[in-house]
Amino acid sequence: MTANIFVIGLDADNARVLERLPDAENHTFHGLLTPDELQHGDIDIADLLDKAEQVLDAFDGPVDAIVTFWDFPAATLVPLLCELHGLPHVPLEAILKCEHKYWSRLEQRAVIDEMPHFGVVDLDDAEPRLPEDVSFPAWLKPVKSFSSELAFRVADEEEFSGAVAEIRAGVGRVGDPFEEVLGKVALPREIAEVGGAACLAEDALHGVQAAVEGYAYQGKVTVYAALDSVDYPESSSFLRHQYPSQLPEEVGQRMKDVARRVMERIGFDNGTFSVEFFCDPQSGQVCLLEINPRHSQSHAELFELVDGMANHDVMVRLGLGQPPRHRLGAGPYQIAGRWYLRRFSGDAVVKRVPTAEEISALEEKVEGVRISVSPAEGHWLSELPEQDSYSFELAQLIIGARTENEMEEKYRTCVDELHFEFGDAA
Template sequence: MGINIFVIGLDEENQRVLERLPWAGSYEFHGLLTPEELQHGDIDFEALLKTAQHELDAFDGDVGAIASYWDFPAATLVPILCARYDLPSVSLEAVLKCEHKYWSRLEQRKVIDELPGFGIVDLDGERPSPPAGVGFPMWLKPAKSFSSELVFKAENEAEFADAVAEIRDGVGRVGEPFGYVLDQVQLPPEIADVGGAACLAEEALHGVRAAVEGYVYRGEVIVYGALDSVNYPDSSSFLRHQYPSQLGEEPVRRMWDVAERVMRQLGFDNGTFSIEFFCDPESGQVALLEINPRHSQSHAELFEFVDGVANHEIMVRLGLGQDPGRRATKGRYQIAGKWYLRRFSDGVVTRVPTPAEVAAVEERVDGTQITIVPEAGQRLSDLPEQDSYSFELAQLFIAAHTEHEMAEKYQACVDALPFEFE
């Protein structure tokens, strides 16, 4: 038997990724809470914590590590549970400084200038207004949310009012349990005043989307990869994430520099992170969008295709208190992307590609893995964790030797995947 590693929110796809790690035979991976328990419906953080602790206490064996690649509540459960079982982990306070978007901005402002104007919107006011110094166009978002849920762009006062109404109605689902976790640490007055169910307004950033992934081990910040995020034309919805970044050397270097300064300021140590940016390819300027206190499981196969080893490896090694060391760079492909096939209007799905049809496409188009999101008979607006402007039909991992070849493979897959709606 190998060392027992518990992964909060472990699902079948990521179980397979973990079991493909070169040294996976030395470990036993166990799920702790399901993705559905963590993300769907109301979130009872205390109940989740008790359930997780009960499962760990009942386990017949030693617990070697506790880790996760999900945001709240998983990212905050990890340091709490690790502290109780005396296991290596990032601190809860550092995680919260990343996850609370307003707190994170206040900390970032102490060490970098690459920030938009931002401020808190008073959701309790009779007629909420934009914060002082934040102009249109702006983005409105909960201080803590899942993915792009309840994230809206406002070009004017009317759109601002509509977005605030939507956020006010839905912010409590995540904000209230997030507030419970905030109460577990000593908060600065400005964060204690706004709490977890707050609304942040930020001036819209411009440029192309990109991200870096890295980790901190014993105070040393290591960035091991840069990725691009490409939107659908004239949309804020992602078309794909691709690794490695196709931006020039200068914006990538600047992202690395910003990441190092910010993670040190946050006191983040012994954990993985992913930081999103807007970049200007011509000037090389970068602007930080947000910090995630975990690596991205959405990128796991991308690193596996290009480097030969998924980024999950770093999560596991840090969970065991080990130095992750140098990354492998010997994958089968030169570039890989996670593509999103989307529909931009609601409807009921009357037909999805069958497993046989999906398997035939994967066999015919080399370097592809396809996951169908909705089921036949499902209304798209009932799908969980969708952004505010589109609905996912499929997720496609596609690897190639050039960006052009990868795009051609994507189109070949889409042409062969039959969906029908009414």
């Protein structure tokens, strides 16, 4: 029998990855809600649930799994829908303990020391201040947002005031529907008081960024991979994610141990997760940055290039109630990266992007490379969804190589031949 697997937020790129999984011939993947419905405009939780239920109820056949590789609202819709259909899923409360940045920090503090000082900034105060334990430089961010939206690194009171004003103006778009989902579980007093549209402040972390990926199955937490996140010089914007991590092995083991303890504390089960860190390669110290209650779909092709199988396979098997599997090092390359070509010099109209023919020729010329362009001609860069606060994404490049140096050389070759043009008016 073919298993019917409904994927919340399924897009064309991830559909192709899913169809390349080892057991794909035994699965039929169905999209359930589009990325646009989930992430753009107002987020109406009741409406999204109703739309999803209409699709599932009208389906002529068994619903064998409901899964996703997206954060809120998708990650919270999965347990709500799975509960209705009697399917394996992560408990909703565990999802929310990951998604709510302040609640997550409180849970982490109970079992680890590897974390920054943190506290809530009162957005309703006429003169908001940093929490007592937090000092400049600091990061301000909503307790729930998309990607790095409304996340600001502030060095002084002036930057703090500007960031607070922007967060105050925009926090409700995601925070208000997030609070609606929070209302579906019994909240501790500290979380009920701050709600879902609050602002978190944390000491700025230092070092290099990295992450681990893992899963929980039948009460056991397994962390099976470590990856690096490399920033642009003098910036907090990602230049690339690469797998496997090039950090010392003891640093990777420390990250895995911290992640395991935290996910056990949260009560995470029957699902995938990724945990982000800042690391000091010299001292070996690690500091937990953020927990995501899903594996990273942006890493899927990296696992495919190095291990011969995307991390989506773990999500699918858990959704079906099956034990996960992983086969390390079975792919054609020893290292792979997802690179981000960015513009830092402000908003502009896109006058020209690389043509499909140019991209195809470049992919043929540089072996192990796949390129996707983000903006469209005639549009403002500011119209791009889910951008960080400091840059605009022009293109993504998936690159497989034998060494990190070879991967960097392939990236530079591609960037030299990707021709964009910008202007001030359409």
